[in-house]
Amino acid sequence: MVIILSVEGFGKPKVIHYTNVERVEVRNAERTWIRVLISKKDGAPTYAMRIFEIEPDGHIPLHDHPWEHEIFVLEGKLRIRIGDEVYEVSDGTAIYIPPNIPHEYWNVGDGILRFICTIPHKPTAPSQ
Amino acid sequence: MVIILSVEGFGKPKVIHYTNVERVEVRNAERTWIRVLISKKDGAPTYAMRIFEIEPDGHIPLHDHPWEHEIFVLEGKLRIRIGDEVYEVSDGTAIYIPPNIPHEYWNVGDGILRFICTIPHKPTAPSQ
Numbered sequence: 001m002v003i004i005l006s007v008e009g010f011g012k013p014k015v016i017h018y019t020n021v022e023r024v025e026v027r028n029a030e031r032t033w034i035r036v037l038i039s040k041k042d043g044a045p046t047y048a049m050r051i052f053e054i055e056p057d058g059h060i061p062l063h064d065h066p067w068e069h070e071i072f073v074l075e076g077k078l079r080i081r082i083g084d085e086v087y088e089v090s091d092g093t094a095i096y097i098p099p100n101i102p103h104e105y106w107n108v109g110d111g112i113l114r115f116i117c118t119i120p121h122k123p124t125a126p127s128q
Numbered sequence: 129m130v131i132i133l134s135v136e137g138f139g140k141p142k143v144i145h146y147t148n149v150e151r152v153e154v155r156n157a158e159r160t161w162i163r164v165l166i167s168k169k170d171g172a173p174t175y176a177m178r179i180f181e182i183e184p185d186g187h188i189p190l191h192d193h194p195w196e197h198e199i200f201v202l203e204g205k206l207r208i209r210i211g212d213e214v215y216e217v218s219d220g221t222a223i224y225i226p227p228n229i230p231h232e233y234w235n236v237g238d239g240i241l242r243f244i245c246t247i248p249h250k251p252t253a254p255s256q
Contacts, residue, residue, distance in 0.1 A: 010196065011224070014224040015221060016222055017222075019220065037222035038198050044196060047248070068138065070166050070177045070246070072165070092147065094145075094146060096139070096143075096171075096172055098138040098172075099138050099173070118198070120175070124138075124174055125138060
């Protein structure tokens, strides 16, 4: 049996614990950190997987962009605005934010808020 | 301020706890279940987010396809073959499987194994 280990342009398999990925402070946000788990740099062709960590009282301000997010909450208490709705959710919640919908995040718990946020490499909708 | 709630073709925001998503048994696997959290049906333009649950001694046989996976382990003990390497990992581990690389999963723990598995809607590499 021949097993292909790497296909040109798509990188190699990657297996990594999130705590072994560098944590970088997010600009234009408060008490918010990002770890880029899987990205273009790994050869991933379509989208990136990141972890956001927001400390208590931290906040990512309202913003929008012509691509979607698919999110999964791992730990903590998230208040999230999507369009004109506000939700409060905790671990085990999946969230889809369509392209061009404004969104905003707050940590409303006493501990760390941690969630996966995936994002396509390219815009998927016309800009508005 | 005008806030756009829905953009044609991209669906509406979705916020759902994974336990409220139907669990469906996976064919051609042992003791394995899937919950489709976010998909084309929601208007997601690029990729889908699912949760797999594999019971103790469950297994997904070796297979490959011309698109990638981006995975995040939530709970349990996963043994995973990717190409000719085998890894044993637990919660907090991110995994990138490039297109066309054969992969196989086992639950090697005493409890449920639960992981997020994302997948693009379309092939991203030539078939091999």
